[in-house]
Amino acid sequence: MAISDSTIQEIKNRIDIVEVISDFVSLKKVGSNYRGLSPFTNEKTPSFYVSPSKEIFKCFSSGKGGDAISFVMEVEGISYIEALKYLAGKYGIEVQEEEQTDEQIQAQNERDSLFIILNFASEFFKKQLFQSEEGKSIGLSYFKERGFNEQTIKTFELGYSLDQWDGLLKEAKSKGYSEDILEKAGLILRQENKKYDRFRGRVMFPIQNVAGKVIAFGARTLRSDKKQPKYINSPETDVYHKSNILYGIHQARQAIRNEDLCYLVEGYTDVISMHQAGVHNVVASSGTSLTKEQIQLISRYTKNITVLYDGDSAGIKASFRGIDMILENDLDVRAVVFPDGQDPDSFSRTMTSDAFQEYLKSNARDFITFKTDILTDGGKQTDPTKKVQVIRDIIESISLIPDGIKRSVYVSASANLLDVEEQVLLSELNKLIIQKQRKDKKPEAYQEELPPPVAEPQQKKPDIGSLAFPVERECLRLVINYGHEPFDEEMSIAEFVLGETESINFENKLIEETLNWATQLLDEGKKLDADQFIGPNNPSMSQLVIDMLEMKYFVSEGWEERHRISTMHESEDLPNAAYSAILRLKRKKLESLIHQNEETLKKSKNQDEQDELMRMHQHLKIMLKEINDELGTVIS
Incomplete structure (x- = not known):
């Protein structure tokens, strides 16, 4: 069975992209758009934008973007059909399915x-x-x-x-x-x-x-x-793929988001018992060693993990690598240890739900205190040689943290806990970070650090063709954002730009493909809305168009009144913007032709061919001067 076209269209018509994304991301209104922290990266400064007018999102930290359907696909890791069914359920839409042919069933x-x-x-x-x-x-x-x-x-x-x-x-x-x-x-x-x-x-x-x-x-x-x-x-x-999934994530994801905390345990029954005890924000690695993919899955919903351990210290030491991986992925980690012979499953059944939840909160320790306590056997281990190794272990964990401020705070806390001068720990930390950076570098990277051999400087000529990409993008950007706006009394911006570029071969074939698709939509009498270009069938075109829908920079409300500085948006003079873009595109194409003509002239040994190339050169230079004059550009 397949979802009917009428159901898909009804889902698209009912979707409120801000409402959909707000289920996963805390959004704040900024101008006509909304902004929040990316659900795909560990960023601290918001670079995730939602445009309700264009019905798209753009994540500048990860580069991802799309409509509400593609957002649900990305954030939940599900297929297009599954995302449609999720949204249908959210909006109470009955999913109508169509019978498939024998051929379609066979190709399912x-x-x-x-x-x-x-x-x-x-x-x-x-x-x-x-x-x-x-x-x-x-x-x-x-x-x-x-x-x-x-x-x-x-x-x-x-x-x-x-x-x-x-x-x-x-x-x-x-x-x-x-x-x-x-x-x-x-x-x-x-x-x-x-x-x-x-x-x-x-x-x-x-x-x-x-x-x-x-x-x-x-x-x-x-x-x-x-x-x-x-x-x-x-x-x-x-x-x-067991390394990509966590047991209980479906039941826990909303609670993890609400509590801004994820409890991590080892087994199925640990998850189930804790859930029944009222702790719903819990998942298990299902007996496998914790993986980077599992940590990234948790990071969609929270940046805080508390790992729960039974009282077996040998087993705890074996799992230290998991804590280091959490730190390495820039998440905050704490730990809770249960009494000897107890695990989350058994211990949760020895007390009331409220008492169990209180135990988790009151016994959660930061990773430094936790790791030090385990490595020193609760402070009983006083051997100086062993203490040196403990210090090294702690600093090695801190060195994995990407955030410099966090590292500094943890170094200070470690100095107090371990009774060691902070400067000594900082020195050791810096050594480890430098070693890691060198290890991560590719062999050829070290070649770049050596003094270059003495040689005559060479002037590298620019790739004239590649210089056309920005102006090609500009033409497409105007079509995508303002295609339906009037250029004059007879045509729209899209009709003008597409008409002027019809006979031009674009360097960037994806831009050319997208403009051709825009031409086809216009010929069919369809409006050039962003969703006409965005979808699962052509991810490259979708991403290109989303990048054209600039949302990150805008004039904030009250700017002109507060600062008495008048600003003018390009939308207030679109005909001039479109005309200038076409002139700049044609100028780049002429410059590319002149360059090619010059290269051919250098190689030519035939006088008649040289004369013809010179005449062509003069003609192209005249055309270039006319465009430069029109643009108001003076060149020597």
Whole structure:
């Protein structure tokens, strides 16, 4: 099934881009636009802009931009169709789907097929948990023993896989699903001529992406059989890359944003128990080492992470690399350690929800205090040699922080905590930073630091053709921003610019392609709105057009009255702006032709050809002078 064109158009008509983006970014009105911190980078100064009139956003720190649909795709990491369905749900629009032809069904994207079969499997496992005798007596009993109530079980869509070789395989085949797609989704295994379920006799933990789509499963056995691994997970597929996802992110993302804090734990049951205890802003790395991609996923919603540890100090030391990675990605990190023998799952069940939440808040420590306490065994370790190593470990972590001010604050705090002179720590920190910079440089970068060999200076001639790019962009910018405005009584700005450039070959082929598309839209009687150029079919053109829609610079409200300085916007004299842009474009083209003619003349050995080239040269120079005179430019 595909979303009907009428539904897509209704979604586009109902979208309020400021309203959509405000669900993810705190926006402040500035002039006619809105501004906020980028959800894609760790910036401190707002460079993310939204234009309600043009219905687009532009992130100057990451370079990303587009309409409301592309924003949802970027920020949630979902497909075009999934973004449309998200927006339809937000605005209460019924999604009408159209029947596809046999050819379209056959060509259906494999990625979508994986989502469909994984969702089917999730529903099957849930059904077995609540309706089969085996599921109720084993799986449901286990979850209830863990203290999970029915609402929590449903929130995380927990399930049970029957202790059969082909329970899921048989059910899926009876519904028309192919063995091929089941295998690609990691749900069945092949061994010689045998095919059987990957998950058998286990409680099931569906792993969802940020949009709530099931992309994989974690499964725990309840047997005491030592030959069986306690947990098994889905293999990596086209929709599941374990380093890119966090368990519980779908249920936690809004709470993380609201609390401006993310709790990071290790296992599925840690997340579920904490959620039931009222702590909803929690995710798990699902037993894998923390990755850069997982940290970046959290950074979409907050810059603050608190890592929760059980009382095993050896295990904590092994996870220090995760804290360093968080610091390296410019996020703030704190840590909470539970009493010996306790983890977030077990400890949350020993007290009330309020008491547990208070424990988390009152026991959160900055990474310096936390790391020092672990490395010195709570201050019991006083060996000077060991203390030197602790200091080095702490400074090495601080050196990873990109923000210089943060580094300075942490150095000062470390000096007080470790009873070491601050200048000594700063000196060591600077050494580490310099070493890192040298290590990060490519070998050829060091070549540049050596004195250059003595040689005769050479004058490098400019690439005349490339100089035309700015004026080519200017012509397109005027068409995109003011195409519908009048040039004179007979034509619009777009009609004038497109008519004057019709016979010109552009150096930048993407600009030429975009202008050709604008010409086609005009020929079809369509208005040159930005959304005519922005969409998933041509990302390069979309990005180019978004870059033309300048939003970052504007005259603030009350400027003229406050400073008594009159300003004039280009929109107040568009015909002159368009005419000047065309003259500058033609001047660059003439300069390029003159340059080419001169180069040909230098190489020519034929007198007749030389005479013809000289006549052409004089003609081009006359035309260039006329354009310069028209522009009011005087050249020697």
